[in-house]
Amino acid sequence: MSPSASAPVDASKEPPKPPQGGLDGYFKISERGSTLVREVRGGFATFFAMAYIIVLNPIILGSAKDMYGHQLDNKQLVTATVLTAAFTTLLMGVIGNVPIALAAGLGVNTVVALQLAPRMSWPDAMGMVVLAGFVVMLLVATGLRERVMSAVPLGLRKGIAIGIGLFIMLIGLVDSGFVSRMPDAAHTTVPLQLGGDGHLNGWPVLVFALGVLLTLALMVRKVPGAILISIVVMTLVAMIINSVATVPSWGLTTPEWPGNPVSTPDFGLVGEISLFGGFEKVGILTGVLFVFTVLLSCFFDAMGTIMGIGDEAELTDANGNMPGINKVLFVDGIAVAAGGASSSSATTCFVESTAGVGEGARTGLANVVTGGLFAVALFLTPLATMVPSQAATPALLAVGFLILSGSIRQIDWSDYTIAIPAFVTMLMMPFTYSITNGIGMGFITFTVLRLAAGRGRDVPAAMYAVSAVFAFYYLMPALELT
Numbered sequence: 405m406s407p408s409a410s411a412p413v414d415a416s417k418e419p420p421k422p423p424q425g426g427l428d429g430y431f432k433i434s435e436r437g438s439t440l441v442r443e444v445r446g447g448f449a450t451f452f453a454m455a456y457i458i459v460l461n462p463i464i465l466g467s468a469k470d471m472y473g474h475q476l477d478n479k480q481l482v483t484a485t486v487l488t489a490a491f492t493t494l495l496m497g498v499i500g501n502v503p504i505a506l507a508a509g510l511g512v513n514t515v516v517a518l519q520l521a522p523r524m525s526w527p528d529a530m531g532m533v534v535l536a537g538f539v540v541m542l543l544v545a546t547g548l549r550e551r552v553m554s555a556v557p558l559g560l561r562k563g564i565a566i567g568i569g570l571f572i573m574l575i576g577l578v579d580s581g582f583v584s585r586m587p588d589a590a591h592t593t594v595p596l597q598l599g600g601d602g603h604l605n606g607w608p609v610l611v612f613a614l615g616v617l618l619t620l621a622l623m624v625r626k627v628p629g630a631i632l633i634s635i636v637v638m639t640l641v642a643m644i645i646n647s648v649a650t651v652p653s654w655g656l657t658t659p660e661w662p663g664n665p666v667s668t669p670d671f672g673l674v675g676e677i678s679l680f681g682g683f684e685k686v687g688i689l690t691g692v693l694f695v696f697t698v699l700l701s702c703f704f705d706a707m708g709t710i711m712g713i714g715d716e717a718e719l720t721d722a723n724g725n726m727p728g729i730n731k732v733l734f735v736d737g738i739a740v741a742a743g744g745a746s747s748s749s750a751t752t753c754f755v756e757s758t759a760g761v762g763e764g765a766r767t768g769l770a771n772v773v774t775g776g777l778f779a780v781a782l783f784l785t786p787l788a789t790m791v792p793s794q795a796a797t798p799a800l801l802a803v804g805f806l807i808l809s810g811s812i813r814q815i816d817w818s819d820y821t822i823a824i825p826a827f828v829t830m831l832m833m834p835f836t837y838s839i840t841n842g843i844g845m846g847f848i849t850f851t852v853l854r855l856a857a858g859r860g861r862d863v864p865a866a867m868y869a870v871s872a873v874f875a876f877y878y879l880m881p882a883l884e885l886t
Contacts, residue, residue: 506752513749
């Protein structure tokens with residue numbers, strides 16, 4: 405994103421100032437053209453944009469049963485989810501020094517709940533997640549993960565960034581209820597519809613629509629803190645509406661002051677893992693494929709998010725590479741293992757971090773703020789979950805636009821071997837609701853088109869290897885290996 409694209413950070417054109425103290429020097433706040441206020445503001449915006457995971461992850465994992473019919477305790481899942489998000493987000497801020505928050509990954513938690521757990525015990529399933537994290541760290545230590553990222557052409561990287569922008573816009577529209585899945589009973593091939601019944605009905609959708617307009621209006625007016633101001637204002641509006649009107653449902657979170665804002669964490673699930681017990685249940689081959697499935701999702705989801713947010717936060721060089729990327733990647737590997745060790749499923753980088761970047765966050769200090777808020781949420785979960793998605797998701801639409809406008813002009817549309825893979829990548833992310841699928845299909849398309857154009861030598865060896873891995877991944881069901 406160009407500095408002038410985001411209204412809230414219009415002062416970023418100023419030349420970097422010398423460090424103003426130890427905190428500034430460590431996090432390179434002035435060097436990256438940011439300020440303490442922006443970092444704090446960005447940390448709050450990111451937390452509010454992703455706080456829904458505190459409620460959603462326990463719902464996904466808690467609704468599934470393992471092969472013995474056991475279900476995970478909801479309160480323990482809330483504690484595990486919040487604890488791991490706080491620890492890994494703080495770790496990424498202090499070590500990686502990037503404004504990329506982490507929490508239990510959506511998608512991979514479904515894999516754990518619906519594919520792994522039914523064929524083994526919960527400790528066995530979480531043990532496989534830990535093993536996937538160890539493999540990620542090994543790939544980072546050997547330099548293979550950074551080599552894969554460096555092999556991605558700049559134009560394709562921009563396609564990944566745009567795909568993430570479109571993806572988070574769709575997430576915002578779906579989570580707010582502005583669009584919804586067409587019920588199967590409708591007997592139609594149309595997957596989405598406006599509102600819940602083809603119309604915009606209800607107070608929650610109105611709150612979202614007003615939030616979008618308020619956010620954009622504040623950005624056009626170049627008001628600092630536009631995104632955070634909108635979240636706070638619309639939360640207050642939602643609370644007022646909820647107190648005076650009858651609202652059937654706000655979704656996962658209801659905008660009302662909790663009767664008892666204090667909650668006692670329950671750490672009963674932390675450490676409840678069996679590293680190799682799953683292999684005894686399903687066999688070596690199937691066990692390896694399960695670990696591979698978790699690994700692939702975590703590896704490329706995080707890769708796409710890191711590349712997209714790094715580009716948006718202007719942390720990359722002219723070639724699209726991020727200095728110090730190995731630290732970021734290693735922390736991500738630790739996060740995957742930590743998620744399994746706490747029984748909250750694999751933890752990964754969250755695209756909702758773009759809400760904080762949109763507020764001007766450029767350093768890991770924003771992560772310290774976000775992680776600190778998650779730590780507080782261990783004891784104040786009812787307060788952390790009182791912000792409705794309709795108040796937080798307008799930020800995703802605004803930031804999605806900024807990502808799109810900042811990257812689309814940097815793709816060479818005259819070179820079809822880059823333009824078409826970039827196009828496939830940016831469309832497949834929202835249409836398949838998966839960053840990993842968008843990257844995989846884009847990589848395969850790039851490799852095939854370069855070969856078709858007689859430019860096979862221009863394809864890095866790492867791209868051939870990753871494309872082959874993705875092809876195998878997509879063919880696994882057809883080969884009946886899982």
